[in-house]
């Protein structure tokens with residue numbers, strides 16, 4: 001009688017353990033597809049914002065003012081930061097030839113992603129499992145190509161606007177041509193645990 005009880009209790013403990021082990025990773029190790037598609041959508045909006053702002057400068061019949069010149073890529077960085085604060089994602093722009101040193105590749109996987117985009121001209125975006133600072137999650141990458149409207153500030157070194165030359169003495173983000181890979185967006189969505 002006593003043995004049967006002990007055996008019963010142990011079976012229950014074992015079953016609970018199995019259940020916990022089985023259910024935990026299943027819940028924690030996945031990104032919610034709705035959240036991922038949300039990230040894809042937000043990045044498309046940010047990208048459209050930049051292209052829109054850049055083309056207003058390109059199409060402007062008058063000489064752009066310093067203020068309008070400043071308002072192309074800076075707001076993109078600000079929106080990325082804000083989006084991260086709203087969602088808990090880590091949202092970044094990353095480039096090998098960066099203008100703002102905060103946008104240098106931050107992990108080996110980010111450098112590899114840039115290499116992939118460079119090699120595969122038709123690769124627009126992808127996501128993969130990654131662990132950043134001990135936190136597991138999904139990381140989404142999306143390429144950024146150079147358009148003609150970008151050349152006003154990312155074209156020939158000597159033709160960069162004065163504010164760029166002054167404000168970014170370590171600038172690497174020039175001498176691009178239309179169609180070149182300018183960099184990528186990265187969104188890291190941590191798993192909830």
Ligand code: HEC
Nearest residue numbers: 051054069072073077093095098099100103150153173183
């Ligand atoms: C009016 C000038 C201007 C134009 C036009 C412009 N950029 Fe930028 N770009 C900048 C500046 C300034 C920065 C650095 C902003 C910062 O400090 O975060 C920058 C940064 C970036 C970055 C972040 C990586 C880095 O190098 O720091 C990307 C990506 C980028 N630009 C892509 C583009 C694309 C694509 C276009 C055209 C659609 C474009 N830019 C047009 C001025 C410009």
